Amino acid sequence: MNRPNFFIVGVAKCxxxxxxxxxxxxxxxxxxxxxxxxxxxxxxxxxQGPRTEEDYLALFAGAAEEHTAIGEASILYFFSQVAIEEIRARYPDARLIIMIRTPADMVYSFHSQLMSTANEDVADFAEAWRLQDERLAGRHIPSRCLVPEFLQYRQIGRMSRGIRRVLDVFPRDQVRLIVFDDLKSNPQGVLDEVTDYLELPRYDGVDFRVVNANRVQKSRLVTGVTTRPLRPGLQGFVRGLKRFTGLQNFSIRSLLARLNTREAPRKKLAPEFRQELRDYFADEVAELEALTGRDLSHWRD
Incomplete structure (x- = not known):
C-alpha cells in the first residue's frame, strides 16, 4: 500500500x-x-476529511512506481497539538515543508479565509483584531465558527512557535522552510529547491498559474451548509460511496464551497493599522530570521 513520504504542514496563507x-x-x-x-x-x-487510516491511504492508491515522492498538504497539522507527532510515529522518514510569510500579511489573509468560510463574522480586520481578548473569554464567537482559537490572530501569527515545535519532533534535515516572497518572485527556483530536497529530478514543465487567490462568499446560507460537519451516519455513507465509486479524492462540499465564492481583491489595510501589526510582530520577525538564517528586516518596514 502506498504511503506518504512528504507533507506540506503549513503555514496557512503562505x-x-x-x-x-x-x-x-x-x-x-x-x-x-x-x-x-x-x-x-x-x-x-x-x-478531518478521512476518518480512518484505510480511507486516508486510499488517497494515495493511484501512485505508480515512477511516483517516488508521495505527499499531501494539510495546514491544520501546523496548528494541531498531535499531528506532527503522529507523522513522526507513522512516517518517521517523511520530509516536511513549512512555508512562512510576513506575519502581518499572513494574519490579514487568514482573517479573509475565515470570513469566506463563515468562521469569522467581523469583516473589518482591525475590529476583529481588537476583539481578541473578548473572544478569548468566549464572547463574540460566530455561531458557525468551528475552531474559536483561530480567531486569536496574535497567536496565529506566531509562526516561530509552531516551527520550533516541529523541530522538537523532527531533525532539522527533514524540515525545509520556504519563504513566500521567494515563491512569488522566483517560483522555478523554489521548485528546484524543493525537488532537490525531495530527491527528485528538476522539472521545468510546471505551469506557475495563480492559485488560491483571495475569495469572498456569495451566500452565507450555502457557506453554512458546506462548513457544517456531517452527522456521523452521513460520514459513514459518504465514505462507503467514495470507496464504491473509486472517487476517494472527490468532495461535493469542496465543489459547492468553490462555486459559492468569487475572486475579489483584498482591501488594503489602513496605514496606521498595518504599522501597528508590523510593530506587534517585530519580535516574531526576529525569531523567523533566527530560524531561517535570512535577513527579513523588510518585513518590519
Missing amino acids: GTTALFDYLAQHPNTWCPTEKEPNYLAFDYPAL
Whole structure:
C-alpha cells in the first residue's frame, strides 16, 4: 500500500496551495487532487476529511512506481497539538515543508479565509483584531465558527512557535522552510529547491498559474451548509460511496464551497493599522530570521 513520504504542514496563507499545485505537476510526484485531508489532526475531528487510516491511504492508491515522492498538504497539522507527532510515529522518514510569510500579511489573509468560510463574522480586520481578548473569554464567537482559537490572530501569527515545535519532533534535515516572497518572485527556483530536497529530478514543465487567490462568499446560507460537519451516519455513507465509486479524492462540499465564492481583491489595510501589526510582530520577525538564517528586516518596514 502506498504511503506518504512528504507533507506540506503549513503555514496557512503562505503559499502552500500554490506549492502543492506546482509539485503535483511534477511527473514523479503523487498528490491527492483534494488538498488538506487533515486526517492526522485528531484533535480537530470536525475538520478531518478521512476518518480512518484505510480511507486516508486510499488517497494515495493511484501512485505508480515512477511516483517516488508521495505527499499531501494539510495546514491544520501546523496548528494541531498531535499531528506532527503522529507523522513522526507513522512516517518517521517523511520530509516536511513549512512555508512562512510576513506575519502581518499572513494574519490579514487568514482573517479573509475565515470570513469566506463563515468562521469569522467581523469583516473589518482591525475590529476583529481588537476583539481578541473578548473572544478569548468566549464572547463574540460566530455561531458557525468551528475552531474559536483561530480567531486569536496574535497567536496565529506566531509562526516561530509552531516551527520550533516541529523541530522538537523532527531533525532539522527533514524540515525545509520556504519563504513566500521567494515563491512569488522566483517560483522555478523554489521548485528546484524543493525537488532537490525531495530527491527528485528538476522539472521545468510546471505551469506557475495563480492559485488560491483571495475569495469572498456569495451566500452565507450555502457557506453554512458546506462548513457544517456531517452527522456521523452521513460520514459513514459518504465514505462507503467514495470507496464504491473509486472517487476517494472527490468532495461535493469542496465543489459547492468553490462555486459559492468569487475572486475579489483584498482591501488594503489602513496605514496606521498595518504599522501597528508590523510593530506587534517585530519580535516574531526576529525569531523567523533566527530560524531561517535570512535577513527579513523588510518585513518590519
